[in-house]
Amino acid sequence: MLAYLDPIHIHSFIQAALKEDVGPGDYTSLATVNQDAQGKAQLLVKDEGILAGVEMALQIFEEVDPSLQVQTFMTDGASIQHGQIVLEVQGNAQSILKAERLVLNCMQRMSGIATYTKRMVNLLEGTRSQLLDTRKTTPNFRIAEKWACKIGGAVNHRFALYDMILIKDNHVDYAGGIKVALEQAIAYNQKHQLGLAIEIEVRNESELDEVLAIGGVQRIMLDNFSPDRLRDAIRKINGRFITEASGGITEKTLRAYGETGVDYISMGALTHQIKSLDLSLKAKKA
Numbered sequence: 001m002l003a004y005l006d007p008i009h010i011h012s013f014i015q016a017a018l019k020e021d022v023g024p025g026d027y028t029s030l031a032t033v034n035q036d037a038q039g040k041a042q043l044l045v046k047d048e049g050i051l052a053g054v055e056m057a058l059q060i061f062e063e064v065d066p067s068l069q070v071q072t073f074m075t076d077g078a079s080i081q082h083g084q085i086v087l088e089v090q091g092n093a094q095s096i097l098k099a100e101r102l103v104l105n106c107m108q109r110m111s112g113i114a115t116y117t118k119r120m121v122n123l124l125e126g127t128r129s130q131l132l133d134t135r136k137t138t139p140n141f142r143i144a145e146k147w148a149c150k151i152g153g154a155v156n157h158r159f160a161l162y163d164m165i166l167i168k169d170n171h172v173d174y175a176g177g178i179k180v181a182l183e184q185a186i187a188y189n190q191k192h193q194l195g196l197a198i199e200i201e202v203r204n205e206s207e208l209d210e211v212l213a214i215g216g217v218q219r220i221m222l223d224n225f226s227p228d229r230l231r232d233a234i235r236k237i238n239g240r241f242i243t244e245a246s247g248g249i250t251e252k253t254l255r256a257y258g259e260t261g262v263d264y265i266s267m268g269a270l271t272h273q274i275k276s277l278d279l280s281l282k283a284k285k286a
Contacts, residue, residue, distance in 0.1 A: 049115030053107035117152025
């Protein structure tokens, strides 16, 4: 399991989401369903794609009511088609209703992200490039979106601002240039004994030359380079640093970037331009 997907982080996420959705109580269920009523429900697939969020759903059901019994028929990463049953849950009917929307919200969006991510990963098949996600995520939902990208076959980039030093264009401009920004980042990292990897974004060949002269980084992000310019830059870097391409890369251009030999390609579209998959949780009649 990825570091940020530890039980504490997931528990905190689920607790916050339930507080947002349930608040002081699910009054509709409390008003209409007997508190001792038992029920069954099936999570049904009404779409096609890659399934994601099953493990999340299990933890949501556990958080809502540990007595709920869940039987899974499919796992994260599976290809799904209309009419399939992902899982069946049984137990207290009020608890099932309380968990329903959070389970579906997570699984529908996570499955949409995993589906799109898998399609992009397939476009890079046969190249050495790996697909990266970004921090272009929904506030307070990043844990689920990053998890979905991983299920879809992408590599998670940094999770947040605290787990890597990534010097981007605004940092460079505010600091007063590539040299100042990079030297100060290296000094800060050493002074505070952070042990963080350092990546720096370059916008052109001149900035790239500055970074190559200074060194001290683990990765260079080549931003808004065309595939031809990117290929030349990679040749100049000559394996000294890990390389990453970013900026305006789309489904139509992804393959061309992959064929340049760049190590990683980051795409914000993995998480911010997604259609959720259609899933439903339906009560199963006795």
